[in-house]
Amino acid sequence: MWSIGLLAEHAGVTVKTVRFYSDRGLLPEAARSGGGHRRYGPEALDRLRLIRSLRALDLPVPEVDRVLEHEDALEDALEDAIAGQLRELGSRLTALRWREAALRLVAECTPAERPGRLRLIGAMTTPPSTAPLARFWRGWLPPRLPARVLAATVEQAVPAVPDDPTPAQVLAFARLQAFVSAPCDGGARFQPEAHRGGRGYRPELLYDGLTEAYALAAADVREGRSPHGGEALDCFVAAHAGALGSRDTPGFRRGLGSQLAAEQRLDGYWNLVAEVTAPPSGRPEPTPGAADDWLREALRKPQLTEGVR
Template identity: 35%
Template structure:
């Protein structure tokens, strides 16, 4: 139709893809150009009204309220500024939806109880400052004071990106749950305190017990050597001798083999976007069994 043509309220609604009630609503609030009247008193709208109502519909679908729509139509607000504001608001909504999706997915996979769901929801909603405080509390609980543990603290600190993925968010929630477990904290504290005691006694800094065991045990694992087999005795003796020379009680391997520690490191890598760490579990289990079997 050309600009001189006119529409009945029904025709306008049909062409614009809205209801007659919506056309009347927008018209009565002055959002459409004034309607003319037919000889019978019915409203007639020009083509400009169709263009205006299509714009209103677009703005409403983008989430603008009627007050903002009026300001845009009356040129009281520049459209680019309104678009920027609402784009930011949509980003918040998207993060919220991503959070809900991550929580529901995690709850479904774990068959979580109501109490666990509440905990997960609380952890996922923490602000950046609250997340940082939670991890700082955890690290203060498991690491003794001293400059030698500053690097360790940094390497154990998760940094959830602002634009995180669902996988990263779920990993953060599980990691935060682990970090609050008192018995897990006690295990890590015990390992760190023994390391601090060795250093205080003047022991020469050496790789941590896990690194030493991995280096010695990897070839035996790769060869498929059973830890109870006679051929494993020399490996067990070497591991025991190296650990004792470094002032490490071989019994510490049982604590280092705590699967929660390996899980924490796996989750940490996911949250921080690091490569997946090597799982020390098989090597530690092999060494623990070999030491016990061969009396090393």
């Protein structure tokens, strides 16, 4: 049996460290001497070394305790603990990258720009949350959309947060957050007339179809092809026709083109999304706003309207 001092000496730690882990129940003592001093068996050295290895991975003491409690399944418990630490470390690194990019954004701007940028950044967490953007879209979209359609539309409209942003992306996201955090009537101004109701209007058919139409048009937008007829445009028109209980006819397409041209737009939102999601190199992924522009332009071409039967 080893004394606490001998165990500490063999492990290369202080007596205080051994006592700390013993008091936490991580390092059970084998017995007590007649004078009440702790005594440990040789197996305590291996356990103490394991504890130090786990702590060297920055696992908190409660997590170390959980791993040691499952020694019969040590590998599984250790794998779960390490995976959790990697996720936490990844989040911390992302936060640091956002903070660095925000500091560079402020450092590299002119003195006149600095107060405005500081206000924008001060209103944003690092890394930022997409929750305000999702709330904006849930308030902007028509009420009582089916949960599946609502989730798909919001997912398509809300950009992912870059893990390693540039200063320009930090600025774009801060402006995006400011845009969606404006007073509620600001968003209402951009709502299509159809959102305000009407007998027989079925917005779930519109947004279900628009999600598909934007996905179909994305390849053409990405490759820079001129707007043209085809599956994407047909899907786009069918979504509007289905929501209104109409048929896809030349007259309907002409009327739809005029209606869409008169609507308020969310161009500012989509321009900022394009900046947030712009990759360091290569072609950017088209936003739903860019796909919508492409489809509206295709709809304005007379030959694509008159050719419908």
